[in-house]
Amino acid sequence: MQRLLPSMLLGTLLVVAGCDRTNPTATATVAPAKVTAAATGGSKAGDLGPPQGEPIKAVLTSPPFVPPPTNRTAPAKVIVELEVIEKEMPISEGVSYTFWTFGGTVPGSFIRIRQGDTVEFHLKNAPDSKMPHNIDLHGVTGPGGGAASSFTAPGHASQFTFKALNAGLYVYHCATAPVGMHIANGMYGLILVEPPQGLAKVDREYYVMQGDFYTTGKYREKGLQPFNMEKAIDERPTYVLFNGSEGALTGDKALTAKTGESVRLYVGNGGPNLVSSFHVIGEIFDKVWYEGGTHFQENVQTTLIPAGGAAMMEFNLEVPGSYVIVDHSIFRAFNKGALAILKADGPENKAIYSGKEVDETYLGDRAAPNLASVAAAAKSAKAGALTVDEQIKAGRDLFAGTCSVCHQATGLGLPGVFPPLAKSDYFAKDPLRMVDAVLRGISGPVTVNGQAFNSVMPPMSQLTDDETANISTYVLNSWGNPGGRVTKEQVAKRRAQAPGPVVAQH
Amino acid sequence: MNTLRYLWLAGSLLPLFAWAAGSGSSGGYVHIPAGTLVSALKFEDVNGAVRIDAFQMMRRPVTNAEFAAFVGTRPAWQRGHVKPVFAGPDYLGHWATPTQVGTAVQGAQPVTRVSWFAATAYCEAQGGRLPLWLEWEYVAASDRLRRDARDDPAWRERILAWYAQPSSKVLPPAGSGEANRYGLRDLHGLVWEWTEDYSALLVTADNRNQGDAETNRFCGAGALSINDRDNYAVLMRVAMLSSLEGSNTTMNLGFRCVKGAR
Numbered sequence: 116m117q118r119l120l121p122s123m124l125l126g127t128l129l130v131v132a133g134c135d136r137t138n139p140t141a142t143a144t145v146a147p148a149k150v151t152a153a154a155t156g157g158s159k160a161g162d163l164g165p166p167q168g169e170p171i172k173a174v175l176t177s178p179p180f181v182p183p184p185t186n187r188t189a190p191a192k193v194i195v196e197l198e199v200i201e202k203e204m205p206i207s208e209g210v211s212y213t214f215w216t217f218g219g220t221v222p223g224s225f226i227r228i229r230q231g232d233t234v235e236f237h238l239k240n241a242p243d244s245k246m247p248h249n250i251d252l253h254g255v256t257g258p259g260g261g262a263a264s265s266f267t268a269p270g271h272a273s274q275f276t277f278k279a280l281n282a283g284l285y286v287y288h289c290a291t292a293p294v295g296m297h298i299a300n301g302m303y304g305l306i307l308v309e310p311p312q313g314l315a316k317v318d319r320e321y322y323v324m325q326g327d328f329y330t331t332g333k334y335r336e337k338g339l340q341p342f343n344m345e346k347a348i349d350e351r352p353t354y355v356l357f358n359g360s361e362g363a364l365t366g367d368k369a370l371t372a373k374t375g376e377s378v379r380l381y382v383g384n385g386g387p388n389l390v391s392s393f394h395v396i397g398e399i400f401d402k403v404w405y406e407g408g409t410h411f412q413e414n415v416q417t418t419l420i421p422a423g424g425a426a427m428m429e430f431n432l433e434v435p436g437s438y439v440i441v442d443h444s445i446f447r448a449f450n451k452g453a454l455a456i457l458k459a460d461g462p463e464n465k466a467i468y469s470g471k472e473v474d475e476t477y478l479g480d481r482a483a484p485n486l487a488s489v490a491a492a493a494k495s496a497k498a499g500a501l502t503v504d505e506q507i508k509a510g511r512d513l514f515a516g517t518c519s520v521c522h523q524a525t526g527l528g529l530p531g532v533f534p535p536l537a538k539s540d541y542f543a544k545d546p547l548r549m550v551d552a553v554l555r556g557i558s559g560p561v562t563v564n565g566q567a568f569n570s571v572m573p574p575m576s577q578l579t580d581d582e583t584a585n586i587s588t589y590v591l592n593s594w595g596n597p598g599g600r601v602t603k604e605q606v607a608k609r610r611a612q613a614p615g616p617v618v619a620q621h
Numbered sequence: 622m623n624t625l626r627y628l629w630l631a632g633s634l635l636p637l638f639a640w641a642a643g644s645g646s647s648g649g650y651v652h653i654p655a656g657t658l659v660s661a662l663k664f665e666d667v668n669g670a671v672r673i674d675a676f677q678m679m680r681r682p683v684t685n686a687e688f689a690a691f692v693g694t695r696p697a698w699q700r701g702h703v704k705p706v707f708a709g710p711d712y713l714g715h716w717a718t719p720t721q722v723g724t725a726v727q728g729a730q731p732v733t734r735v736s737w738f739a740a741t742a743y744c745e746a747q748g749g750r751l752p753l754w755l756e757w758e759y760v761a762a763s764d765r766l767r768r769d770a771r772d773d774p775a776w777r778e779r780i781l782a783w784y785a786q787p788s789s790k791v792l793p794p795a796g797s798g799e800a801n802r803y804g805l806r807d808l809h810g811l812v813w814e815w816t817e818d819y820s821a822l823l824v825t826a827d828n829r830n831q832g833d834a835e836t837n838r839f840c841g842a843g844a845l846s847i848n849d850r851d852n853y854a855v856l857m858r859v860a861m862l863s864s865l866e867g868s869n870t871t872m873n874l875g876f877r878c879v880k881g882a883r
Binding site: 213271293296340342345 | 857
């Protein structure tokens with residue numbers, strides 16, 4: 116130590132010297148020292164005195180919602196009442212599971228308090244519960260985190276009181292034997308202890324919690340599935356889920372926001388076994404309060420959330436669309452259910468993200484001769500001397516690249532999957548119906564030559580008016596179709612009409 | 622009650638003996654031979670196997686009808702009359718009246734919402750007692766063919782499957798489960814059961830690691846006092862029993878009686 120000390124002093128002196136020169140680089144050098152100085156003091160600084168005013172009943176929310184900020188400037192006595200309910204709920208489509216819950220949901224109700232608050236905690240165990248339960252809150256200072264004091268038989272209620280000395284986002288969970296089974300059945304949730312100054316205002320706050328589940332049946336095997344202890348001990352989950360069921364946060368239940376809004380996620384990981392590589396596809400977290408603590412990291416792609424841990428993250432939504440929330444241990448997302456959606460509505464912002472600009476067939480070396488006919492047609496078109504023959508040649512080569520994959524080089528399509536273009540009654544009377552299909556795609560049921568189809572053709576809007584005209588002309592003059600011609604002016608006119616896919620025409 | 626007794630008479634000879642012997646019905650007692658048990662619990666004063674003396678045990682849990690017959694002649698154990706220190710406010714709360722089961726509850730279902738004190742009084746009235754934990758564990762280790770099936774993962778899975786059933790489901794009649802090697806039914810998969818020494822389970826189990834007996838009453842310490850940590854079925858039963866006070870009642874907790882050696 117004696118040797119170290121002088122060199123540390125030297126280091127400090129250097130930094131100070133840098134400051135005096137007031138150059139920007141030197142200022143950056145000082146930053147870490149500032150962080151150290153800004154340490155909050157932890158639990159020693161967390162006792163903000165006796166509670167003030169009348170006791171307050173805590174607002175609890177079910178996931179994915181978060182209670183409003185406490186907006187308090189003094190410590191209070193806060194009463195929290197949480198009921199343990201054992202109930203059968205869906206874990207996936209057609210699959211149910213007997214969950215053990217804090218407040219009837221998985222994860223349990225979100226609790227929001229302020230550092231320095233005195234919390235009078237009431238844990239109730241529903242009369243029809245089979246099991247005794249208790250609660251260990253990671254935000255509690257004291258042995259067991261409240262577990263010993265809250266051990267509660269079915270049809271009973273317990274009470275204990277603690278002072279929230281440390282700010283942060285904390286997991287709570289049941290700690291009754293067998294602990295692993297109680298957690299695996301969904302007994303966890305989050306408690307947020309706001310720092311005294313509160314958290315910065317954001318437009319949206321959401322509550323998401325990951326958990327792994329172990330059922331006797333396979334993934335998506337129907338019916339009521341019992342808990343499987345062997346899989347749990349071996350750490351081979353059947354499901355890895357956000358908010359307790361597959362589809363809890365997708366479709367109609369997706370998280371929502373608008374472009375231009377700031378979003379804060381409170382994310383916990385109940386486990387019991389897995390660590391989460393939490394990631395939002397298409398977003399970068401502007402800030403992550405890693406491990407649910409006081410300091411944030413900036414510009415993060417994926418953040419690690421340990422079992423029995425949590426993190427807060429903030430980001431702004433610039434571009435509309437669906438953002439997929441995953442555990443980036445990616446088989447969990449696509450094969451075990453760890454998938455949620457955040458849907459952002461608002462105007463496109465092409466300067467930031469264009470959407471798909473080009474989708475063309477890449478043929479490598481084989482492309483060169485094909486392009487010759489297209490180039491020739493383009494040249495003639497420019498000169499105003501484009502013949503039907505040139506259009507057909509160019510159209511044939513474009514068709515081979517863009518259309519033949521589905522409609523086949525023979526124009527016969529695939530029965531039941533891709534409609535035929537040969538002798539097609541779909542556009543025999545009105546060739547511009549084909550132009551519409553190319554420009555806007557088709558989705559839903561259509562009948563072609565007496566055969567019903569029901570699938571999706573994406574819009575080929577990447578094709579230019581020239582190219583669309585040439586392809587259409589080629590099709591009209593092939594495979595027993597009636598012949599004729601489509602011009603680029605006609606295409607341009609159709610393109611200018613109301614956008615959107617063509618749906619369900621009979 | 623008479624109708625009920627005649628039904629049993631028709632069904633089985635054993636209740637006949639039990640009834641004829643004047644010891645009350647309760648589905649009759651089964652003789653359990655002496656043997657040894659390596660408990661899943663770690664006892665301070667026991668190493669290895671424990672000797673279990675022969676005793677007799679009711680073949681199934683006590684039913685609502687049987688318990689109604691008991692309280693019918695003993696007002697002190699009727700809902701509303703019982704002293705609060707002996708039974709909590711929910712005692713027999715599902716019955717229509719203090720002495721009658723009513724129509725919402727079936728007489729043949731196992732009686733639940735009974736306190737330890739009430740269960741003890743019932744057994745004493747039969748000339749019996751509640752089983753000790755070790756006696757209960759000894760017979761509950763059995764399956765249809767074996768006296769000790771605890772090493773069989775299938776045995777464990779079947780027991781654990783009960784926890785996956787939500788307790789909102791209607792309880793089946795007592796005695797409808799499969800008989801084990803001893804002829805006992807419903808030791809698993811129907812209701813929890815009181816044991817005479819339930820309150821001592823965790824307190825005596827591991828005072829070496831935890832100076833304060835109360836701290837044994839939650840997870841960490843509970844796990845420490847288990848020999849066979851894979852035996853979650855036992856662990857959960859112990860956790861359940863150790864959460865209770867003698868006056869407590871729950872919707873899933875009943876009992877059966879034993880007689881003979883202690």
